[in-house]
Amino acid sequence: AAGLLDHVGVGQDQAVLVDQHPRAGALAPPRLGRRGAICHRDPDADHGRMDPAKMQQKRAEHMAELKAKLKLNGAQESAWAQFVAAMQPPADAGKKMGREDRQKMHEQWKTLTTPQRIDRMTAMKAERDAQMRQRTDATLAFYIALSPEQQQVFDANAMRMGGMNS
Secondary structure, eight states: OOSSEEEEEEETTEEEEEEBOTTTOOBOOOEEOTTSOEESSOTTSOTTOOOHHHHHHHHHHHHHHHHHHHTOOGGGHHHHHHHHHHHSOOTTTTOOOOHHHHHHHHHHHHHSOHHHHHHHHHHHHHHHHHHHHHHHHHHHHHHHTSOHHHHHHHHHHGGGGGTTTO
16 A cells, blocks of 8 residues: 555546555545545544644744844833734634534525625624734834844844744
């Protein structure tokens, strides 16, 4: 067997992924997902989502590292505190919706007309945009409080917060 997943021919142009037990070499029966499609993972699994507590810990560690590298002076501490506060994700950012919550939301969306759905999506986007604007403003306010040398350090290290260059 080639690996954990093998393709099993269904038709000339189709293939279905099924689990293959790595030790026994036996194919496990495929599982059906929410819409009846064959899937090879638990449809209710986190699918790689990091634990919110671990994410918060990683964020705090990165901020502590960044602060140490910046070597802030006393006059910059208040700008740092405002920056750190603005960078905190919303309180419900790590909340995972349970199956019942997802089902309820799905049922609510089914009752909406297309214009109503567009309005809801637009409102959610506006909320995300406002949060981004707050983080952007705080970053720029903190950045101008830094010396040119500190700005170079910030430029080289701060983007890791967004998942880039991690």
